[in-house]
Amino acid sequence: MEAFRIGFGYDSHRFEEGRRLVLAGVELPGETGLKGHSDADVVVHALIDSMLGAAALGDIGSHFPDTDDRWRGADSTKLLLSVVDEVDKAGWSVGNVDITIICERPKLRPHVDTMRTRLAALLGVPAACVSLKGKTNEKMDDVGAGIGIEVHAVCLLKGKNQ
Ligand SMILES: [Zn+2]
Numbered sequence: 001m002e003a004f005r006i007g008f009g010y011d012s013h014r015f016e017e018g019r020r021l022v023l024a025g026v027e028l029p030g031e032t033g034l035k036g037h038s039d040a041d042v043v044v045h046a047l048i049d050s051m052l053g054a055a056a057l058g059d060i061g062s063h064f065p066d067t068d069d070r071w072r073g074a075d076s077t078k079l080l081l082s083v084v085d086e087v088d089k090a091g092w093s094v095g096n097v098d099i100t101i102i103c104e105r106p107k108l109r110p111h112v113d114t115m116r117t118r119l120a121a122l123l124g125v126p127a128a129c130v131s132l133k134g135k136t137n138e139k140m141d142d143v144g145a146g147i148g149i150e151v152h153a154v155c156l157l158k159g160k161n162q
Contacts, residue, residue, distance in 0.1 A: 005092065005157045007054025011045040014148035023101070023108075023149075024115035024132065025077040025122060031106045034149060037066035041076035042151045043101060043132075047119070048076075048083050050097065050155035055087050080122050087157065095156035096129040103149040108134030 019033025024043040034040035048060045057063075063086075064071045064079050071079070084094070097119070101108055112132050120127040137144035 003159050004095070005054040005056075005159075007050040007052070007155045007157070009046040009049030009051070009053060009153040009155070010151070011042045011049065011060075012143075012148055012150040013040045013042045015146075021106070022076070023111070024099075025080075025118040026111060026115050028106055028111060038064070038071050038074040038079070039076050042149050043099060043115070043119075043153075044076040044080050046151035046153040047097060047099060047155065048080055050153040051083055051087055051094070051157070054155050054157040055090050055092050057086060057090065077118075077122055084123060088160075091160050092157035093160050094123045094125050094129070095158045096125070096131070097123070097153060097155045098131040099133065099151060099153045101132070101134045101149065101151050102137050102143055103134070104136050104139065104144060104146045 013034035013036050015032045016035035017032060021028045021031040021033040022039045022041045025041065034042060045060055052058055052060065112134060116127050116130045116132050120130045143150050
């Protein structure tokens with residue numbers, strides 16, 4: 001078995017009035033939420049895809065189909081915990097993750113440390129192994145027009161038997 005595997009994940013959701021905004025398992029009170037079958041936690045979804053990608057275990061849609069009522073309104077952190085478990089069973093543990101969130105609003109900086117701590121706890125790694133960066137799209141394209149949030153994530157998995 002190789003010692004390391006890298007994976008990349010991407011997700012995007014558009015804003016929808018009347019929903020809560022949950023990013024990286026943290027609710028940002030008073031902010032417009034995102035449209036989605038689950039809680040639409042775009043950060044956790046991209047992270048899950050990076051982990052599944054690193055382990056070559058498919059993607060979030062194959063594990064938690066949005067046609068399945070079990071995942072309607074689901075807490076995405078529960079999906080993440082189940083992926084952590086699956087990756088563990090496949091012989092891998094998380095080395096580090098690096099996540100970029102792109103949106104014009106809300107301002108992410110005040111929430112970054114809370115989100116990092118939350119993700120680290122879910123992944124079972126120190127917060128120093130979780131990087132989270134927020135940026136705008138400089139008003140370009142749909143994300144720049146404030147229509148939604150985009151997230152890119154990479155994850156390094158370490159072989160547990162090395
Ligand atoms: Zn998603």
